[in-house]
Amino acid sequence: MASIARNICISKTLNNITKLLGNITLQPNVISSSVVICKPRIYCSQHAFLHVTSKQNDLMEFFDHKDNWSEKEVKAGRPWFKSELRLKSNEDLHKLWFVLLKERNMLLTMEHAYNERFANMPSPERRDKVEKSMENLETVVRERNQAYHLLETGETGERPAKYVYNALGMRFFYRMTQHRIPKFMNKKWFKTHHFGFGGYAVRTFLRKYNEKQNNKERTKQRGQERYVLRLMQQFPNMDMDAVKKYWPDVDIEKLRNKEDIRGHFVPQ
Incomplete structure (x- = not known):
């Protein structure tokens, strides 16, 4: 009897399972809805944008552009003026300093390369313009530092x-x-x-050194006087104010009283 009851329970269980399987319907929308698609979210506020740096040429950055190697003259602009640099911000001055520094290193490298080949560097005045710009930039930065320290501490900070x-x-x-x-x-x-x-040797050296410096100044002064005297002989009606502006150390009234000012002429 126990075995018959067990078989009846098993048959009922199988009938229930078949009924459940018959009620199940496979629909595509149900399958697709049950699948969860995970999409990554990108927050722009938490991620930096893509930065693209300039092209790097390794050690060739120390040399001029290849198109200028065979040129006899390279066009370059004028140096930066102090009045222009005073209008720029500290950040712009900082960037400009490294641009000028890179340009100066490049010109020094090219100058050394041309000297090794016993050749003339095209437009060597570019180095002077860059150095003048760097000097003006440093002066402007020092002015700002002095103004800041004088305002805050009362000292220049130098x-x-x-x-x-x-x-x-x-x-x-x-x-x-x-x-x-x-x-x-x-x-x-x-x-x-x-x-x-101190000492006798140092005093002797200073005496001779000062004598040499005085001779140089005297020679320079006499050369300027002779040059101005020659101009006064050739152009007696020239503007004396302009002469005093260019040669402030020359005594114009003293030169006017000299006999050489009249020049050479045949009396009538």
Whole structure:
């Protein structure tokens, strides 16, 4: 009896399973809806945009463009003026400084390459223009730093310096530096910095040096006087104010009283 009851239960279970399978209908929309598609979300606020840098030429950045190698003259603009640089922001000045620095390194490399080949560099004045621009830029930056420090602290903020004499009695502008140890304990500094002079040999050197400098100044002064005197002989009606502007060290009234001012002429 137990086996018959077990078989009846199994048959009922199979009938229930077949009924459930018969009620199931496969529809495409049901299958597609049950599939979950995961799409990644990109938040623009949390991701940087794509940056593309300029083309890099490795060590060729130290050389001029190949089209200029065979040229005899390369056109270049004028240097930057201080009035123009004062209108720019600190960020623009910072960028311009590195542009000029890169240009100067390139010109120095090209100059060295031309010297090794015993050739003339095209338009060598480009280096002077770049250095003049860098000098003006540095002056403008120093002006801004001084103005800022004067407003905040009452001092210029510049590196302290003073005029001193070296061992030969020559006066020069010495810029002070900071050291980790006190001055009286810094033996290395005392070995490399000798201020002040004295002795018979140094005094003799200074006397001859000053004599040589005075002779140079006297020769320069006489050369200017002779040149102005020759102009006054050739052009007696020229503008004396312009002469004083170009040669301020020349005494015009003294030259007018000289007999050479009348020039050579045949009396009638």
